[in-house]
Amino acid sequence: MSHDTRLARLLHVLVHMHLRGGTTSSGTLAQMLHTNEVVVRRTMAALRTAGMVTSTGGRNGGWALARGLDTITARDVYEAIAPGAVFAIGPAHDNPACPVERAANQIVADSLREGEKALLQRLGATLLSDFAAQIVAR
DSSP states (O other): OOOOHHHHHHHHHHHHHHHHHSBBHHHHHHHHHHOHHHHHHHHHHHHHTTEEEEOOOOOOEEEEEEEEEGGOOOHHHHHOOOOOOOSSOOOSSOTTOOHHHHHHHHHHHHHHHHHHHHHHHHHHTTTHHHHHHHHHHH
């Protein structure tokens, strides 16, 4: 099973863009992420829609931060990419009439809700400027 790596990749990209300053081309971002420019443009479009980045076309075009990293949390980025389920596990629906299955599903559903709540709290408490400062300090 593969993981959805967009959040980690976009956090990576935004901090690089901050550290580089100015405009960064889709080609440069594609090299950083070991992917192609079309994937970069498609993924970055979600951040543009959320008002985190701007884009300009043409030879000297590219992507630029529209907001300072001190105003963007990891949760903002997470919500911008509109991921599906946070976790790959979920309740079963093989035999809804079975009381054992219903009880097992309740344990799974409750645990998933608690896990997602904890994840979103942690992401919401993480400013990208703090993340960037950790990188610079190293």
